[in-house]
Amino acid sequence: MSTSDAPPLKDVVNGALEYTIPIAHKMGVEAVEVRPGYAASKVPVEGNGNHFGVMYAGVLFTVAEILGGALAIASFDTAKYFPLVKDLHIFFRKPAATDVTAAATLSEEEIARITAEADEKGKSDFTLKAVVTDANGVVVAETEGLYQLRAHGK
Numbered sequence: 486m487s488t489s490d491a492p493p494l495k496d497v498v499n500g501a502l503e504y505t506i507p508i509a510h511k512m513g514v515e516a517v518e519v520r521p522g523y524a525a526s527k528v529p530v531e532g533n534g535n536h537f538g539v540m541y542a543g544v545l546f547t548v549a550e551i552l553g554g555a556l557a558i559a560s561f562d563t564a565k566y567f568p569l570v571k572d573l574h575i576f577f578r579k580p581a582a583t584d585v586t587a588a589a590t591l592s593e594e595e596i597a598r599i600t601a602e603a604d605e606k607g608k609s610d611f612t613l614k615a616v617v618t619d620a621n622g623v624v625v626a627e628t629e630g631l632y633q634l635r636a637h638g639k
Contacts, residue, residue: 493519494519494520494559498516498519498524498555498558499516501554502516502554506551509551512533512544513528513531513533514527514528514547515527516555519556519559521559521560521596522556522559522590522591522592522593523556523588524552524555524556524559524588524589525586525588526548526549526552526555526587526588527587528540528585529584530582530584530585538582539580539581539582540580540582540585540625542575542577545577545581545625546626548585548586548587548617549589549615549630550570550628550630552587552615553570553613553630554568556568556591556613557632560591561596561599561603561634565603566603566634566635567634568635569632569635570630570633571610571630571631571632571633572630572631573628573629573630573631574629575626576626577625577626578624578625578627579623579625580625581617581619583619583621584619584620585617585619585620586617586618587615587617587618588616588618589613591611591613599634600634603634603635603636607635607636608633608636609633609634610632610633611631611632611633612630612631612632613628613629613630613632614628614629614630615627615628
């Protein structure tokens with residue numbers, strides 16, 4: 486299969502999500518854009534509410550946290566490496582009463598640093614910040630996570 490025949494990266498992430506994190510898939514978490522250095526995901530408010538009518542905090546956490554894996558699929562050689570989350574902090578800013586979108590980026594320089602360190606040491610830590618916005622563009626949460634790219638078998 487040539488590169489042009491490969492499915493879009495968002496489809497790869499969504500397929501992986503269904504089997505690797507079934508609960509996120511059940512929530513309706515979905516990658517909407519994935520490319521090297523950038524990932525965005527969304528989740529519907531429908532079915533993800535809490536006892537006072539806004540999106541449940543765990544759903545907000547999940548839609549942001551999965552971006553570490555999406556970025557790894559798009560930015561690193563998955564035949565050599567897999568991502569894991571070591572720590573993640575979430576900062577709730579406003580209640581979310583609509584569908585939400587989360588987005589995160591890694592610079593080309595940071596991707597190169599992570600790759601070089603993982604090639605040399607078998608693993609590399611990196612920080613990823615995500616912003617979660619509602620359908621009106623209001624920031625409802627922000628996350629800062631410590632992730633690791635780790636070589637298979639290490």
